[in-house]
Amino acid sequence: MALRRRGRPRKNVSRHERLLMQKILDGNFTVGVVGLGYVGLPMALEFSKNGIRTIGVDLDEKKVRALNSGRNYIQDLNPADIRHVTTKSKKLSASTNIADVKNCDVIYVCVPTPFTPNKDPDISHIVSAATGIAAVLHRGQLVILKSTTFPGTTEKYVKPILDSSKLICGKEYFLAFSPERIDPGNRHWTTKTTPVVVAGVTTACTDLAVAVNKHIIGEVVAVSSPMVAEMEKLLENIFRSVNIALVNEMAQLCDRMGVNIWEVVQAASTKPFGFMPFYPGPGIGGHCILIDPYYLSWAAREHDFVTNFITLAAEVNESMPFYVRSMIEREIAKQPVTLERAKVCLLGMAFKKDVDDLRHSPALKVAELLIDHGIENVSFFDPFIKSVEVHGNVLHSRTRLTEKFLQRQDVVVITTDHSSFDIDFIVSNSRVVIDTRNAAKNIKGSRKNIVLLGEGR
Ligand SMILES: NC(=O)c1ccc[n+]([C@@H]2O[C@H](COP(=O)([O-])OP(=O)(O)OC[C@H]3O[C@@H](n4cnc5c(N)ncnc54)[C@H](O)[C@@H]3O)[C@@H](O)[C@H]2O)c1
Known part of the structure; x- marks a missing residue:
């Protein structure tokens, strides 16, 4: 069978790609989510609410215990939804053992990407998750990295670890990067309503990752390579960092000059094009824009x-x-x-x-x-x-x-x-x-x- 991508049939479709695509299109697949924090749990909930069997893995025993007894711990999520998928429909269960993703068709990696005390990237959580997955990886599985990271992580760090399984990427197993855009506290733009960007290591990987994301997200945008997707995520966050810095600097100048920066921003916002308001504050925080x-x-x-x-x-x-x-x-x-x-x-x-x-x-x-x-x-x-x-x-x-x-x-x-x-x-x-x-x-x-x-x- 030739799979269709952007209107053109594609040749050389491996048996494992075909089988996995069929499972995804039929909604007959299992998801693993490694890292059940602000990013991982909302996604695990979305899949399980859609009737997809989902297994969440986290090193934090407290989170795993909470979920397995039906308790929510992420502010934005509806506790009744968590209770339902964990204790009634039983579509979501949690474990501290990463080997439990061995029977999952699709595995999302949503682990933290902090920096070291010297502010260098610390991708040790990604490396540890990938090593755990590699130990149980088998033919027909798709791994999607969601953690925000520097360009090259998917292909230069994660792929070699998964390749140690001796399986061939793009034919036997599949790998993609799809950055997360969740904005905690935002009621309008949620996991479901916010478009996502996806890029596979090969075309097969992209096609599979697009198809699986479409189960829970309205709009999925494919780009040409994981490096493009990794870089675009950094651009999104650095765009905010740079613009916030600009108004923070102007706020300090306004303090000296006796001008009200808030009124200045409000006045500039009346321009209907070419300006987007950002506001000063005591600094930036969270797990993204600062890091x-x-x-x-x-x-x-x-x-x-x-x-x-x-x-x-x-x-x-x-x-x-x-x-x-x-x-x-x-x-x-x-x-x-x-x-x-x-x-x-x-x-x-x-x-x-x-x-x-x-x-x-x-x-x-x-x-x-x-x-x-x-x-x-x-x-x-x-x-x-x-x-x-x-x-x-x-x-x-x-x-x-x-x-x-x-x-x-x-x-x-x-x-x-x-x-x-x-x-x-x-x-x-x-x-x-x-x-x-x-x-x-x-x-x-x-x-x-x-x-x-x-x-x-
Ligand atoms: N929080 C946000 O708003 C947001 C938005 C977009 C992107 N991101 C990115 O998503 C990633 C995850 O962020 P988060 O806010 O969900 O982090 P988090 O700290 O809330 O959750 C990460 C979870 O992963 C677990 N974990 C760490 N190593 C693990 C391992 N090897 N195996 C299993 N579990 C492991 C931790 O115990 C934790 O529960 C980061 O790269 C972040 O930059 C976050």
């Missing part, structure tokens, strides 16, 4: 190329928590209190609005920097985060904000603009509010005690 520029800069070095522009953007964004600390210290200096005795409360510890993700959070960095400068009375309130560790000490979130507590603070800082914050209440009961997110833009009362980042006051 990904370093993945590309590292890969560029191998080609005697220095990514000045990208590195500068990362530098500006990483300077923002330091800038916020200096704003806080300036406000403390205006009051009859020493740094050691000053009370500072940070509102919002998660790295962005309405999520419970603390990874690389700029608010956490601000807390660390304040403590480094001898400010001992640092507290925080975040409805999504129970506690954080700062330099080995555990800080617990306030359970609620009271008038009395706010009045006792020398400085209150809005570090994350969670929707549930009662900004009017916060502003009317605090002595000084440093607003790093323009969260108080619509308050009804006086703004006299608000110091807005980039307002130039």
Whole structure:
């Protein structure tokens, strides 16, 4: 049988490709998902909700235990959906043993890609997952890497590990890269509604990966090689990093020049073409935008190329928590209190609005920097985060904000603009509010005690 790709029949279709394609088209296949975090679990849920038998693998026993007893642990997912697929339809089960993917037709790899303390890429989780898969790999399986990584990872690192099985890529087993675009907290653009990019090592690999993704995603876009897909994912995230750095730099300039950056961005946004608004803040966080520029800069070095522009953007964004600390210290200096005795409360510890993700959070960095400068009375309130560790000490979130507590603070800082914050209440009961997110833009009362980042006051 000749398979059709973009309207043209293709010759030399291997028996294993044909059989796997048939299973996929019939919806009669099994999925394995390695790494059940913010990326892996939503995808495992989507397949299992579609009636596809799915096996999730994670090293974290707590996650595996939670899922196998029907409990959800990812904020955006519906707990009833997780309960249904794990305990009623039983389409989703979890394991800590990667060998359990041996009977899966399609295996997604959704493991973390952090950086080392020196900010070099750490793809050890990908290598370990690929090694585990290689040990049980057999003919007719498709492996799709989803973790964000530098160009070349799929073909130069993952493929040689899978090739150690002695199977032939593109004929006996299949390998593709398909980067993830999930935006936690975004109700509109979900796993299902966000288009994805896919590229296989061979045409057969691409065709199979497109077909399987179509089961759970509305629009699947094939590109010519895994390196293109790996690079386009980095472009998406670096595009954000660079534009956020630009407004962060302009916010600092606006502070000096006495111009309100928020009004400037709003005014520029009235241009119907050629401009997209980005907003300043206390820095960037999460597992993507902060890390990904370093993945590309590292890969560029191998080609005697220095990514000045990208590195500068990362530098500006990483300077923002330091800038916020200096704003806080300036406000403390205006009051009859020493740094050691000053009370500072940070509102919002998660790295962005309405999520419970603390990874690389700029608010956490601000807390660390304040403590480094001898400010001992640092507290925080975040409805999504129970506690954080700062330099080995555990800080617990306030359970609620009271008038009395706010009045006792020398400085209150809005570090994350969670929707549930009662900004009017916060502003009317605090002595000084440093607003790093323009969260108080619509308050009804006086703004006299608000110091807005980039307002130039
Ligand atoms: N979180 C996002 O919004 C997002 C968006 C797009 C892309 N990404 C990318 O997707 C990848 C995964 O990110 P995430 O946010 O889901 O990470 P995560 O930390 O939430 O989840 C990863 C999971 O993989 C598990 N794991 C690690 N090594 C493993 C191994 N060898 N075998 C089995 N399980 C293993 C961890 O225990 C963890 O539960 C990263 O490359 C990230 O850059 C994330």
